[in-house]
Amino acid sequence: MIHRGTSGSADHTRCPLTAAWLVVGTLILMTEMAHGQDMEPQRQDRARSLLEEIITETPEKAPEKAADRQTDQKPARPDTAPEAKTQPPAEPDAPPQESGPVHPRVERGGSLMGRGPSSLSPPDWSSADDETSMASADQDPPSETEDFEPGELVLISNDMPGAVAMARELAAYRLRIKSRQALKRLGLVVSVFRLPPDAGTLALLAKIRRQSPNMNLDVNQRYRLMGGPRQRYGQDMIGLSTGNTSCLDNARVGLIDTAVSLVHPALAGRSIDLAEFAGPTPAPTDHGTAIASLWVGDPDQGFTPLMREAALSVAAVFRQRGNTIDTTTDTLALGLDWLLGQEVEAINLSLGGRKNRVLDLLLQQLLAKEILLVAAAGNLGSEGPAVYPAAHPGVIAVTAVDANQRRYQRANRGEHLDFAAPGVHVWAASADGTYYHSGTSYAAPFVLATLLAEKHLSSRWQQQAQLGAIDLGIPGKDDNFGWGLIQWPDACTGQ
Structure with a gap:
């Protein structure tokens, strides 16, 4: 994709491409005329249109059309398509020592998510705007990070299988396990996750809560x-x-x-x-x-x-x-x-x-x-x-x-x-x-x-x-x- 800039680099990149299209269009027109063949009206119009488009296209339109051609060639990403082949979320890093074996993934598993979807939709990392906002505007202000551990979220689950299952779900947001411990007397499991370095704690928490508002996930609050x-x-x-x-x-x-x-x-x-x-x-x-x-x-x-x-x-x-x-x-x-x-x-x-x-x-x-x-x-x-x-x-x-x-x-x-x-x-x-x-x-x-x-x-x-x-x-x-x-x-x- 060609990005606009003040240096005029977009014009230099476009010139060889423009000349090539001009040559191809001219050769097609001359070849058919040389064989004495009259072009069909639709084909004549298309050839003229192509030549006019190449000659009159402004620098601002070139990148837009190039992007359009790339978009046309790329299949649309459906929100939910059971038949589509998608890569599963990346597994978290090696989990910490736990009190018990790691169980297979379960749908609800006692993660206290309440009613609703049993899994989270992975965030759309294909958007450059999203990545930019996560890396800049979503960073935690210093005044906020005084109240909680920056770059950490805490999850409460009601059993170990539920905690492991939710760690897999949250891996779609690039969260990685820092620690996980069973609170045996309270009958709960507390998990601490590390955020990716370019993510703001409050912004990512808000994004996850929009997908699953009943999840018992929050910042790792500080108390004095x-x-x-x-x-x-x-x-x-x-x-x-x-x-x-x-x-x-x-x-x-x-x-x-x-x-x-x-x-x-x-x-x-x-x-x-x-x-x-x-x-x-x-x-x-x-x-x-x-x-x-x-x-x-x-x-x-x-x-x-x-x-x-x-x-x-x-x-x-x-x-x-x-x-x-x-x-x-x-x-x-x-x-x-x-x-x-x-x-x-x-x-x-x-x-x-x-x-x-x-x-x-x-x-x-x-x-x-x-x-x-x-x-x-x-x-x-x-x-x-x-x-x-x-x-x-x-x-x-x-x-x-x-x-x-x-x-x-x-x-x-x-x-x-x-x-x-x-x-x-x-x-x-x-x-x-x-x-x-x-x-x-x-x-x-x-x-x-x-x-x-x-x-x-x-x-x-x-x-x-x-x-x-x-x-x-x-x-x-x-x-x-x-x-x-x-x-x-x-x-x-x-x-």
Whole structure:
């Protein structure tokens, strides 16, 4: 195909072709006249037309007609033609190690695609415009890639055959498997795919979703800790004046966070199981250590633990990435699955990010198993967008207040808020000592412990907690404080 340009290269390319056609047409005309044969009217018209077309054709028309001739010779590509012989999508690169044999391709295979086509139509890579847009306009803006892993998509399937089948389908979009792991306790499989280098993450995801809108495929979202700047008090505000929390002595609680310092004086000798999922560059242990100390901190070290004898399981999922501490959707999935295997009855999620359909499905599975999920509302300010998982239906969203019951100035607002708790200048452990901490992260542990105490005492635990809360702000539930400042149940302290 001849492309237009300012250098006039199209004219030079056309000249030999034009001369050739002129010679051929002239020879045909002279040969038939020399034999004394009169040309049929239609043939005469065609010969004259051909000569006139060659002589008068403009440079702009030449490439168009050349392209037309090529198009005429190329058979049309049908959208669906069962009898047509097409090449199958390329198989992904060698799959990673999996827990079980690779099964043959199945049509639905439990990939959670819902009703509709069981396979994806391959993208049309024959269009130069599509390839150009994927390589330029569809690249992820820097502001977007701060929220997710660039060049990766995450898929949730409900079994391994379904995951393998969908990997074959997604190979049509040039997606290649990075990792695949079975979440045995959740009954799911999480797969991470690498995108081709010229594809924008959001653009390719949108293209796939147009073909299969019900597929549980999403970006590999990044989530950050919901702690604010370090800056003391707490238990008195929620009505827990003593360390007697006997109703929670047998509680099993999960924390998905950074690792915790098991040698810290506040935590040494406590019942804590720790599993690392953050890879070679785990985040510092400050945040997780602070949360754990609020729950099980040693009274001999000056702490008033919310559930002194509880068994704590910590899934360390946060990494250090330059100056940023964050985690990803697939790592969260592994941590949540491990916690479920630990038989925890509640999980604290002092983290936040954007809505993600893969995380949504994981949360639904946990809620269906009646796991209490408590999450920090976020520290993006009163005008900040809703943070997930706190905004997910069924998850208890917690905001922070100070010692004067005023809303933490950086806390998110929203109708999804459930309760408020101390979260400004909260005294807690850190990796190398004790500090004052601020943020909705540090309010969430108060609410989780209180709700778990209510749950151990009554089947109407949610209603009891709502009725017992100190109403703040406008009467009733509101966007600043939810139901109000959570209060410890008297029955759990023996009062």
